[in-house]
Amino acid sequence: MQLTPIIAIHMSAALSAVVLGPFALWARLGKTVRPRWHRALGYAWVTCMVAAALSAIFVRDFGVPNVWGYTPIHLFIVVTAFSLFKAFKALAQRDIATHRRYMQRLYVGACLVAGAFTLLPGRYLGNLIWGSWLGLL
Numbered sequence: 001m002q003l004t005p006i007i008a009i010h011m012s013a014a015l016s017a018v019v020l021g022p023f024a025l026w027a028r029l030g031k032t033v034r035p036r037w038h039r040a041l042g043y044a045w046v047t048c049m050v051a052a053a054l055s056a057i058f059v060r061d062f063g064v065p066n067v068w069g070y071t072p073i074h075l076f077i078v079v080t081a082f083s084l085f086k087a088f089k090a091l092a093q094r095d096i097a098t099h100r101r102y103m104q105r106l107y108v109g110a111c112l113v114a115g116a117f118t119l120l121p122g123r124y125l126g127n128l129i130w131g132s133w134l135g136l137l
Contacts, residue, residue: 013051021107053080
C-alpha cells in the first residue's frame with residue numbers, strides 16, 4: 001500500500017483527532033470549566049473524526065484478511081458514526097453524563113485502540129514506522 005491522497009487525508013484527520021481529543025475533554029474537567037474552549041475544541045475534534053471515518057471508507061487493504069477490501073478495523077467507521085449520533089442526541093436532551101460517556105469512549109476506542117491497530121506490522125503505518133523509520137522489521 002502506498003501513501004495516496006485519501007490515506008494522507010485519513011491520517012491527517014485521525015492524528016489531529018488524537019491530539020485534539022484530550023484538550024477538548026480537559027476543557028470540561030477540574031474546578032475551572034472552560035465551555036468556549038470545550039465547544040470549539042469539541043467541534044474541531046468531531047470534524048476530524050467525521051473526516052477520518054468518511055475517508056476510511058475509501059481506504060481499502062487487500063493485503064490482509066478482508067471482505068471487498070474492508071478489514072475488521074473498518075468496523076470503527078460504524079462505531080464512530082453511532083457514537084457521534086448518540087453523543088449529540090444526549091446533548092440535545094441535556095443528558096451531559098451520557099454525552100460525556102459516549103465521547104470519552106469514542107476517543108479511547110476510535111482514536112487510541114484503532115490507532116494502536118494501525119501500528120501493527122503489516123499495516124501501512126506500522127510498516128512505515130517499525131520498518132522504514134526504525135529499521136526493526
